[in-house]
Amino acid sequence: MKEFSADRLEELLDNVLKPSRYTGGEMNAVLKPFDAAEVTFAFCFPDSYEVGMSHLGIKILYDIINRRPWALCERVFMPWPDMADAMRREALPLFSIESRTPLSRFDIVGFTLQYEMSYTNVLEMLDLAGIPVYSRDRTEGPIIMAGGPCAYNPEPLAPFVDVFQIGDGEEMMVEAIECVRSCKQSGKSRLDTLRALARIEGIYVPAFYEAQYNADGTLASFSPVDDAAPATVRKRVVLDLDAAPYPESFIVPYTEAIHDRIVLEIMRGCTKGCRFCQAGMLYRPVRERSLETLLKQAEKLENATGYEEMSLSSLSSGDYSHLTELVCALTERYADRKISVSLPSMRIDSIVKQSLEEAQKVRKSGLTLAPEAGTQRMRDVINKGVTEADLIRAVTDAFESGWSTVKLYFMIGLPTETDEDLQGIGQLARDVINAYFTVPRGVRAKGLRVTCSASTFVPKPFTPFQWQGQDDLDTIKEKQARLGDILRQVKGVNFNWHEPELSMLEACFARGDRRMGDVLYAAWQNGCRMDGWTEFLNYEGWMKAFSDCGVDPAFYANRPRGEKELLPWDFIDAGVTRAFLWREWQKAQRAETTPDCRKGCQGCGLKRFEGVCADR
Amino acid sequence: MKMLVVFEKTERLRHVGHLDLMRAMQRALRRSGVPIAFSKGFNPHLLLTFAAPLSVGMSGLREVMEVPLSEAISESEFKEKLRAALPPELPCVAVRAVDDRHPAPMAQLYAASYKMSVKENAEALISAIPSFLEKDSVMALRKTKSGEKLTDIRPMIYDLKALDGETVACTLALCEAATCKPELLLDALAKEAGLEARPRVICARTQLYGRDFVPLELL
Numbered sequence: 121m122k123e124f125s126a127d128r129l130e131e132l133l134d135n136v137l138k139p140s141r142y143t144g145g146e147m148n149a150v151l152k153p154f155d156a157a158e159v160t161f162a163f164c165f166p167d168s169y170e171v172g173m174s175h176l177g178i179k180i181l182y183d184i185i186n187r188r189p190w191a192l193c194e195r196v197f198m199p200w201p202d203m204a205d206a207m208r209r210e211a212l213p214l215f216s217i218e219s220r221t222p223l224s225r226f227d228i229v230g231f232t233l234q235y236e237m238s239y240t241n242v243l244e245m246l247d248l249a250g251i252p253v254y255s256r257d258r259t260e261g262p263i264i265m266a267g268g269p270c271a272y273n274p275e276p277l278a279p280f281v282d283v284f285q286i287g288d289g290e291e292m293m294v295e296a297i298e299c300v301r302s303c304k305q306s307g308k309s310r311l312d313t314l315r316a317l318a319r320i321e322g323i324y325v326p327a328f329y330e331a332q333y334n335a336d337g338t339l340a341s342f343s344p345v346d347d348a349a350p351a352t353v354r355k356r357v358v359l360d361l362d363a364a365p366y367p368e369s370f371i372v373p374y375t376e377a378i379h380d381r382i383v384l385e386i387m388r389g390c391t392k393g394c395r396f397c398q399a400g401m402l403y404r405p406v407r408e409r410s411l412e413t414l415l416k417q418a419e420k421l422e423n424a425t426g427y428e429e430m431s432l433s434s435l436s437s438g439d440y441s442h443l444t445e446l447v448c449a450l451t452e453r454y455a456d457r458k459i460s461v462s463l464p465s466m467r468i469d470s471i472v473k474q475s476l477e478e479a480q481k482v483r484k485s486g487l488t489l490a491p492e493a494g495t496q497r498m499r500d501v502i503n504k505g506v507t508e509a510d511l512i513r514a515v516t517d518a519f520e521s522g523w524s525t526v527k528l529y530f531m532i533g534l535p536t537e538t539d540e541d542l543q544g545i546g547q548l549a550r551d552v553i554n555a556y557f558t559v560p561r562g563v564r565a566k567g568l569r570v571t572c573s574a575s576t577f578v579p580k581p582f583t584p585f586q587w588q589g590q591d592d593l594d595t596i597k598e599k600q601a602r603l604g605d606i607l608r609q610v611k612g613v614n615f616n617w618h619e620p621e622l623s624m625l626e627a628c629f630a631r632g633d634r635r636m637g638d639v640l641y642a643a644w645q646n647g648c649r650m651d652g653w654t655e656f657l658n659y660e661g662w663m664k665a666f667s668d669c670g671v672d673p674a675f676y677a678n679r680p681r682g683e684k685e686l687l688p689w690d691f692i693d694a695g696v697t698r699a700f701l702w703r704e705w706q707k708a709q710r711a712e713t714t715p716d717c718r719k720g721c722q723g724c725g726l727k728r729f730e731g732v733c734a735d736r
Numbered sequence: 737m738k739m740l741v742v743f744e745k746t747e748r749l750r751h752v753g754h755l756d757l758m759r760a761m762q763r764a765l766r767r768s769g770v771p772i773a774f775s776k777g778f779n780p781h782l783l784l785t786f787a788a789p790l791s792v793g794m795s796g797l798r799e800v801m802e803v804p805l806s807e808a809i810s811e812s813e814f815k816e817k818l819r820a821a822l823p824p825e826l827p828c829v830a831v832r833a834v835d836d837r838h839p840a841p842m843a844q845l846y847a848a849s850y851k852m853s854v855k856e857n858a859e860a861l862i863s864a865i866p867s868f869l870e871k872d873s874v875m876a877l878r879k880t881k882s883g884e885k886l887t888d889i890r891p892m893i894y895d896l897k898a899l900d901g902e903t904v905a906c907t908l909a910l911c912e913a914a915t916c917k918p919e920l921l922l923d924a925l926a927k928e929a930g931l932e933a934r935p936r937v938i939c940a941r942t943q944l945y946g947r948d949f950v951p952l953e954l955l
């Protein structure tokens with residue numbers, strides 16, 4: 121790699137798409153003298169600037185690290201392919217936005233893993249930085265860390281990442297950078313630094329574990345080979361969310377991010393127990409922020425950013441205890457400053473009509489509902505505690521309050537699915553349209569738009585469906601075509617679906633083991649990157665990687681797992697126990713539901729954590 | 737009351753495009769707490785206007801925007817508040833309070849001066865300046881609203897000189913009736929120098945002018 125040349129970079133920037141993705145200088149970006157910091161952390165988001173800047177986790181951790189005078193955190197995003205190619209051609213190493221420092225000069229390079237299809241970008245970013253992608257080839261230079269929801273099954277990335285953080289990062293991140301700081305001060309070797317890190321609860325150092333396989337390819341054993349490494353890695357939980365640090369300012373990007381607004385995290389975790397939902401299981405227990413704290417945060421963030429939009433974030437905002445009060449207070453406070461308040465990921469069983477009316481005082485965005493399945497039986501299988509009557513009541517309320525754009529999210533390929541379930545989706549769409557027409561002409565808004573979006577079910581670790589095989593590609597394609605036919609008969613509905621190939625790859629990584637790392641490497645060598653972007657997905661490159669590595673994708677994606685099989689992520693204690701998940705899996709197959717555990721503990725295992733769910 | 741604001745967009749921010757800059761200024765004004773006026777209607781927004789958009793890649797040393805206010809505020813207070821709300825790399829240089837009837841800066845625009853630092857073939861380009869200036873007419877293809885048009889740009893070039901071995905300064909027409917973009921001049925000058933392509937330059941707009949070359953913000 122050549123030395124970093126400012127002039128060369130300027131020349132590149134004049135010739136790439138959206139150069140301001142790389143140039144920074146945004147309001148509230150933290151500029152510290154690089155060389156004065158005792159620990160330097162490059163926070164890498166393995167996707168474009170626009171996607172990464174919309175992400176809440178990066179804002180929280182950027183703030184937590186930079187609050188410490190001795191530490192420095194700067195941002196790095198995956199360069200768009202035109203820029204990546206130009207940098208490689210010119211031998212310009214990947215650099216941080218704030219101080220334009222090459223990644224190889226940082227103490228820690230940390231990736232957040234939000235979705236499996238960003239994994240090739242992790243390798244691409246390391247390589248663009250001139251850092252050897254395999255951990256075993258690194259004897260010096262930054263320690264490569266990773267966290268985020270996908271770190272709960274870290275195995276496909278185990279050959280490339282030195283240190284994984286499992287669970288809430290607020291406290292663990294501080295412990296990790298403090299540990300690196302003291303190791304640096306005492307001149308510890310790379311190996312001893314990794315050992316020190318492995319002793320922090322929630323941290324997993326893959327080099328200290330060994331996996332053995334049976335003749336049929338399943339995992340035979342998985343165990344630590346270093347004294348510093350615990351046999352079980354337990355996720356971290358921030359008990360008191362109200363007291364947890366939250367940024368008082370957000371960086372305000374120039375080029376528009378996907379979500380370019382104030383985000384208030386009102387609650388973490390979810391108690392509904394939807395059986396397909398990994399986030400719902402991983403982020404347990406439920407913790408809320410108080411109304412008072414949120415209003416204070418809103419005020420600070422508004423003064424610091426000047427954003428014209430505020431959104432409430434959580435897995436199920438409708439369950440937040442003070443939702444109505446919060447929405448009313450925010451709307452009232454900010455109406456004269458022309459700030460709109462939006463409520464995403466609304467669950468249809470919890471829509472508060474009053475909130476709807478409050479929210480639309482300022483702006484009326486589309487209503488998004490996720491019934492997930494078309495029949496009551498199927499919704500019982502997935503434990504989506506919602507009835508058709510709930511849904512129709514919710515949309516009717518919305519139509520009466522002036523909404524006219526509705527998006528409905530469904531999944532196909534769920535366990536036990538039959539043709540009847542696909543027809544059910546059509547019926548539900550029809551009922552939504554009928555509900556619109558039952559609202560009198562003068563009351564309802566003009567221009568009804570109903571969109572049905574069908575994604576393909578991907579079985580995820582730490583969910584009751586982790587034992588289920590995904591439908592194979594042909595079956596998924598047949599079901600998509602069938603659903604297309606069904607919805608074509610419903611007048612006024614738009615239908616869209618996800619690339620089934622993408623969902624298949626996602627399934628391979630979601631439940632992959634270390635051997636998927638070789639496939640990942642081969643695919644990246646074949647030119648795969650930015651796989652989450654339809655225009656860049658190189659499916660042939662992936663298929664070639666599988667065959668070159670002698671790996672059958674069906675082994676990971678479509679194969680059902682048995683009760684006794686050792687799963688690659690079993691060594692992680694994510695809070696919910698395997699016994700609970702198995703029990704839920706059995707109930708699912710009988711279409712038996714499990715109630716929301718706010719109404720009574722269902723024994724998921726979280727109570728083993730000190731101070732968790734003590735009141736239930 | 738309206739406030740004319742002179743600001744600088746240089747260094748790394750030269751890569752920020754016009755729409756992005758506009759949004760950044762709107763947000764800066766919101767967080768500054770100055771009494772800004774909103775438009776009426778369903779989707780209220782700030783009534784902010786820029787004298788002339790800056791293209792992606794071009795710096796601006798003294799750019800002008802007009803901010804309508806809902807209440808009076810002193811120039812010094814306004815400047816202080818806005819400065820605090822802007823990132824260090826986007827400073828507010830000067831402000832001037834004017835009456836609501838003061839004509840919009842955009843309508844008074846007449847010319848702009850530029851400084852180009854020439855990154856390749858500087859010598860050839862600069863040595864072509866004297867003969868270029870001798871010409872009575874320079875025909876160039878100009879993009880207009882109605883398509884490309886062959887125009888004589890010579891009358892739109894008010895000044896052109898080398899500042900040193902790799903910097904060219906010029907003053908060019910910039911108004912509704914006739915605009916000569918610096919790239920257009922550069923193409924013509926490169927042709928005069930016998931160069932095959934326009935050399936790579938980094939360009940800064942140094943000043944906007946009204947009639948008689950009075951700086952726009954003073955008119």
Ligand code: SF4
Pocket residue numbers: 391404405406717718720721722723724725726727732733736
């Ligand atoms: S321990 Fe009980 S109350 Fe707590 S999340 Fe699990 S099921 Fe719910």
